Amino acid sequence: MQYTTKTISSQAPALQLKSVSKKFNDITAIDNLTLEIKKGEIIGLLGPNGAGKSTLIKTILGLVKPDSGSIKVLEFSVPQDTVLVKQHVGYVPEHSSAYEFLTGIEFLDFAGDIFQMEQEEKKKRINEFLKALNLEGREGDMISSYSGGMKKKILIISALMHKPELLLLDEPLNTLDPKSARIIKNLIQQLSQQNVTTIIATHILEIAEAVCSRIAIMYEGKLLALGTMDELRQQAKMPNSGLEDIFLKLTGTEDVQLLVEELTK
Amino acid sequence: MNWKTVYLIVNANRKAYRTIPSAKLRRYYENKLTVYGEYILFCVIGILIGYLVGNFYSASNATLQTTILDGATYVFVSIPTIALLYGVIFTLINKAQQIGIKISAQPIYWFPISWQEHTLASIITSLIGAPLAITLLISSAILTASVFVGLIPLALLTVLALAVSLLLSSVTTEALKILQTRLLGAVTKVAGRGAIYLRLAIMISTMLAFYIIYFVIYSLVYNHGSPIFLFETIANGQKMLWFIPYVWPGMILSTFTNNLGIGTVSFFLATLVLIAGIFFIATYTNTRFGLYELPTIRLSGRTYTPKISLLEKMGFSSIEAALMKKDYKTIIRRPELGVLFVFPIMILVSGFIPFLSGAQSDQSMLLDTIMFFAMITLFPSMWVAGFLGSMLTGLEGSSVWYLFSSPISAKVIVKSKFFFTVFCSLVALLLCGVIGSVIFRPTLLYVAVVLFEAIFLIVTISTVSVAIGIKGADFRGNFPYNRAIKRKESWLHVLMCIATGLGVVAPIVPYVLGLLGSNGMALFPAILIPGYYAYFGLFMSGIIATITTYIFYKIALDNAEQMLAKPETI
Numbered sequence: 001m002q003y004t005t006k007t008i009s010s011q012a013p014a015l016q017l018k019s020v021s022k023k024f025n026d027i028t029a030i031d032n033l034t035l036e037i038k039k040g041e042i043i044g045l046l047g048p049n050g051a052g053k054s055t056l057i058k059t060i061l062g063l064v065k066p067d068s069g070s071i072k073v074l075e076f077s078v079p080q081d082t083v084l085v086k087q088h089v090g091y092v093p094e095h096s097s098a099y100e101f102l103t104g105i106e107f108l109d110f111a112g113d114i115f116q117m118e119q120e121e122k123k124k125r126i127n128e129f130l131k132a133l134n135l136e137g138r139e140g141d142m143i144s145s146y147s148g149g150m151k152k153k154i155l156i157i158s159a160l161m162h163k164p165e166l167l168l169l170d171e172p173l174n175t176l177d178p179k180s181a182r183i184i185k186n187l188i189q190q191l192s193q194q195n196v197t198t199i200i201a202t203h204i205l206e207i208a209e210a211v212c213s214r215i216a217i218m219y220e221g222k223l224l225a226l227g228t229m230d231e232l233r234q235q236a237k238m239p240n241s242g243l244e245d246i247f248l249k250l251t252g253t254e255d256v257q258l259l260v261e262e263l264t265k
Numbered sequence: 266m267n268w269k270t271v272y273l274i275v276n277a278n279r280k281a282y283r284t285i286p287s288a289k290l291r292r293y294y295e296n297k298l299t300v301y302g303e304y305i306l307f308c309v310i311g312i313l314i315g316y317l318v319g320n321f322y323s324a325s326n327a328t329l330q331t332t333i334l335d336g337a338t339y340v341f342v343s344i345p346t347i348a349l350l351y352g353v354i355f356t357l358i359n360k361a362q363q364i365g366i367k368i369s370a371q372p373i374y375w376f377p378i379s380w381q382e383h384t385l386a387s388i389i390t391s392l393i394g395a396p397l398a399i400t401l402l403i404s405s406a407i408l409t410a411s412v413f414v415g416l417i418p419l420a421l422l423t424v425l426a427l428a429v430s431l432l433l434s435s436v437t438t439e440a441l442k443i444l445q446t447r448l449l450g451a452v453t454k455v456a457g458r459g460a461i462y463l464r465l466a467i468m469i470s471t472m473l474a475f476y477i478i479y480f481v482i483y484s485l486v487y488n489h490g491s492p493i494f495l496f497e498t499i500a501n502g503q504k505m506l507w508f509i510p511y512v513w514p515g516m517i518l519s520t521f522t523n524n525l526g527i528g529t530v531s532f533f534l535a536t537l538v539l540i541a542g543i544f545f546i547a548t549y550t551n552t553r554f555g556l557y558e559l560p561t562i563r564l565s566g567r568t569y570t571p572k573i574s575l576l577e578k579m580g581f582s583s584i585e586a587a588l589m590k591k592d593y594k595t596i597i598r599r600p601e602l603g604v605l606f607v608f609p610i611m612i613l614v615s616g617f618i619p620f621l622s623g624a625q626s627d628q629s630m631l632l633d634t635i636m637f638f639a640m641i642t643l644f645p646s647m648w649v650a651g652f653l654g655s656m657l658t659g660l661e662g663s664s665v666w667y668l669f670s671s672p673i674s675a676k677v678i679v680k681s682k683f684f685f686t687v688f689c690s691l692v693a694l695l696l697c698g699v700i701g702s703v704i705f706r707p708t709l710l711y712v713a714v715v716l717f718e719a720i721f722l723i724v725t726i727s728t729v730s731v732a733i734g735i736k737g738a739d740f741r742g743n744f745p746y747n748r749a750i751k752r753k754e755s756w757l758h759v760l761m762c763i764a765t766g767l768g769v770v771a772p773i774v775p776y777v778l779g780l781l782g783s784n785g786m787a788l789f790p791a792i793l794i795p796g797y798y799a800y801f802g803l804f805m806s807g808i809i810a811t812i813t814t815y816i817f818y819k820i821a822l823d824n825a826e827q828m829l830a831k832p833e834t835i
C-alpha cells in the first residue's frame with residue numbers, strides 16, 4: 001500500500017515546467033526546459049534577443065502550445081485548464097497594445113469585468129493605480145493617443161488590478177519613466193511578501209539584480225543558468241563581477257570590443 | 266516622378282494585403298498563383314458569361330438578334346458610368362481605411378518619396394482588389410461576347426473607357442481623402458463627445474454622396490417595362506447630362522455608336538485632361554494638408570462610476586456584457602467601419618425607385634409593394650448580420666492577445682459575438698421595417714410574414730457568419746487595413762449565407778408566388794395557394810432556421826475552441 005501525502009497548497013510550487021520544448025518549424029524556441037519556481041519568488045528572465053524568453057512566458061500562459069513536456073501553474077495544468085490559469089495570472093505582453101479605440105478607463109473597466117471584479121473594488125483599484133502611475137486626467141483619452149509608456153502603464157494596471165497570484169511580465173519597464181518604474185519594482189517586491197510570484201523578462205540587468213530573488217539566463221531556448229547572484233558568480237567563476245559580465249560570459253558574447261572595431265573600420 | 270518608386274510602393278502595399286498562414290512565415294516565397302489566382306478566376310467567369318451570351322445570340326432568330334444587339338449597345342455604353350459608381354464606392358472605402366492609420370506608423374511618410382509619387386501610388390493601390398476583379402470580369406465578358414455579336418471595336422473601346430473610368434473614380438476619391446480627413450479632424454476638435462457620432466455620419470454621407478446624386482438623377486429618367494431598362498436609362502441619361510464631366514467616359518462610347526468620330530476623340534481627350542487635372546489637385550491637397558493626423562477623441566471630464574449595464578440585467582454575465590460593450594464602442598469609433606451602414610442605406614434609398622419614377626400601373630405598384638417592401642426590410646438587416654458576424658472576431662485586430670490571455674472561454678466568445686450581431690441586425694430590421702411599412706403600406710399578414718422571415722434569417726445568418734468569422738479571422742489590424750476575414754473564408758461566408766438564407770426562405774416562396782399570381786401578375790400564373798399556407802410556410806422556415814442555427818452554433822463553438830487552443834498560429 002502506498003501513501004501519497006498531499007502537499008499543502010502554500011508549499012506547492014507556483015510554477016513547474018518539465019522538459020518543455022517548442023519549435024517553430026526549424027527554430028527551437030524552447031529546448032527541453034525544466035524549471036520550478038516557488039510561491040513568492042521573483043524570477044528575472046534574461047537572455048539575448050531570440051533566446052526564447054517571450055515564447056517561454058507565452059507557453060506558461062497557454063498562448064503557445066508546447067510540442068512536448070508538461071506545465072503546471074499553481075494547481076492547474078496547461079493547456080488543459082487555461083481559463084482557470086488565466087484567472088490567476090496577470091500578463092503584460094512585450095509589444096502588443098490594448099484596444100486602441102477604447103479610452104484608458106474604458107479598457108480598465110472592461111478588464112475588471114473580464115476578471116469578474118466587484119464593482120466597488122474595481123473602481124477603487126483603478127483609481128488608485130491611475131493616481132500612482134500619474135495617469136490621472138488622461139484616463140478619458142483614447143488609448144491610440146497615448147505615448148508608448150502610457151500604453152504600457154495601462155497594460156500593467158490591467159495585469160495587476162485583479163490581484164493575480166502569478167505575474168508574467170514581458171519587458172514591462174522598458175518604456176516607463178524612472179518614478180513609475182520604481183513604483184512597479186517596489187510593488188512587485190511588496191507583493192512577493194504576500195506570496196505573489198513574478199517572472200520578469202528583461203534586458204535591464206540593473207532591474208534583475210535589484211529586484212529578483214533568482215535570475216534565469218536563457219540562450220537558444222535552453223536554461224543556461226538559474227540561481228541567486230552569488231550562485232551565478234560561482235557558476236561563471238567570476239567571484240567579483242557584476243551581472244553584465246556574467247551574462248556576457250555565459251552567453252558567449254565577450255568579444256564585444258572586437259566586433260565594434262570591425263564595424264567602425 | 267520616379268515611376269519605379271511608384272511601382273515599388275504599389276507592390277509593397279499589395280504585399281501588405283496578403284494573408285499568409287503562419288506555417289509559411291519563414292522562408293516565405295510568393296506563389297504567383299496565389300497573387301493572380303483570384304483575378305484569373307474572375308476572367309474565366311467573365312469569358313464563360315460572354316461565351317454563353319454569345320452562343321445565345323448565335324442561336325437566336327433575326328428579330329431577337331436585333332433586340333439583343335440594341336440591348337448590347339446600351340449595356341456597353343452605360344458600363345463606364347456604372348464602373349465609375351462602384352469605383353468611387355470601393356476606392357472611398359479603401360481610402361477611408363487609411364484615414365485612421367497614424368502617419369507616424371507608415372514608412373511611406375519617412376522614406377524619401379515625393380508627394381506626386383505618393384499620390385499616384387495611393388490612386389493605383391486602392392484599385393487593387395475588388396474594383397480590379399469586377400473590372401476584369403466585365404471586360405472579359407464583353408470582349409468574349411463581342412466576338413459572337415460582332416461589336417469588337419465597340420467592346421475594345423468600352424474596355425478602354427472602363428479603365429479610364431476607374432482611374433477617374435480613384436483620382437477623385439484621392440482628392441477627397443485629405444479633405445475628408447480634415448473635416449473629420451475639425452469635427453473632432455469642436456464636437457467633444459458628440460464627435461463620435463458626427464464623425465460616423467460624415468463618413469457615411471461622403472461614401473453615399475456619389476450614390477445618392479447618381480441615384481436621384483437616374484431615377485428621374487427611370488422607365489419601367491424594358492428588361493434592360495437600367496442600361497437604357499443610364500445610356501439615355503448620360504446623353505442628357507453630357508456636360509457633367511463624370512459621364513464623359515460613357516460619352517466616348519455614346520458618340521462612337523452614333524458615328525461621331527470627332528466626339529469620341531474629344532471626349533476621350535477631355536477625360537484624360539480631367540484625370541490629369543484632378544490628379545494635380547489631389548497632389549496639391551496632399552502636399553498642402555497631407556501630413557495630418559486625425560486627432561483622437563477625448564472623452565475626459567466625467568468621473569468614473571462603474572455601473573451594471575442593461576445587458577447584465579438581461580441575464581448576460583459580466584464578461585459577456587463587457588465584450589459586447591467593447592465591440593459596440595469599437596464599431597462606432599472606427600471611421601472606416603462606416604461601410605457597415607452604407608449598404609443598408611443604399612438599399613433603403615433604392616426602395617424609393619417606384620416613387621421617383623412617376624406614374625405607373627396598379628400592377629407594377631403591387632409588384633413594387635411586395636418586392637420592394639421585402640427587399641427594404643430583409644436586405645439591410647441581413648447585411649448587418651453577415652457583415653458584423655463575419656468581421657467582429659477579426660476586428661479585434663492585434664489586440665486579440667487580450668482575449669487569449671484572459672480567462673475567457675470559447676462559449677463566452679461565441680455567445681457575445683452572436684448576440685451582439687443579432688442585436689445590431691434587429692435594430693436595422695426595426696428601422697427599415699418601419700420605413701418600409703410607411704412607404705408601401707402592405708397588408709398586416711404580409712408584414713408579419715416578412716418580419717418573421719427576417720428574424721429567422723438574422724438568427725441563421727448571424728450564427729453562420731460568426732462561425733466562419735472565427736474560423737477565418739484575420740487579426741492583422743495594421744497597414745493597409747484590417748481585412749478582418751481571410752480571403753478563402755470570406756468567399757465561403759458569402760456562399761454559405763446565400764445557401765442557408767435561401768434554405769430558410771424557401772418554404773415561404775410559394776406563398777409569395779401565390780400572392781403575386783392571385784393578383785394577376787403577368788409573369789406568374791395564378792397559383793392556387795390556400796390562405797393558411799403562410800402559417801405553414803413560416804413554421805417550416807422556423808424549423809429550418811432552428812436546425813441550421815444549432816448546427817452552426819456548434820461549429821462556431823468548435824472553431825472558437827480551436828482558435829483559443831493555438832493562438833500562436835495567428
Ligand SMILES: Nc1ncnc2c1ncn2[C@@H]1O[C@H](COP(=O)(O)OP(=O)(O)OP(=O)(O)O)[C@@H](O)[C@H]1O
Binds near residue numbers: 024027029047051054
Ligand atoms: N510565431 C512564431 N513563428 C515563428 N517563429 C517564432 C514565433 N515566435 C517566436 N519565434 C522564434 O522563436 C525564437 C524565440 O523568440 P522569443 O520572442 O521568445 O525571443 P525573446 O527571448 O523574447 O527575444 P527578445 O529579447 O528579442 O524579446 C526566435 O528565434 C523567434 O524568431
Ligand SMILES: [Mg+2]
Binds near residue numbers: 054094
Ligand atoms: Mg521577447
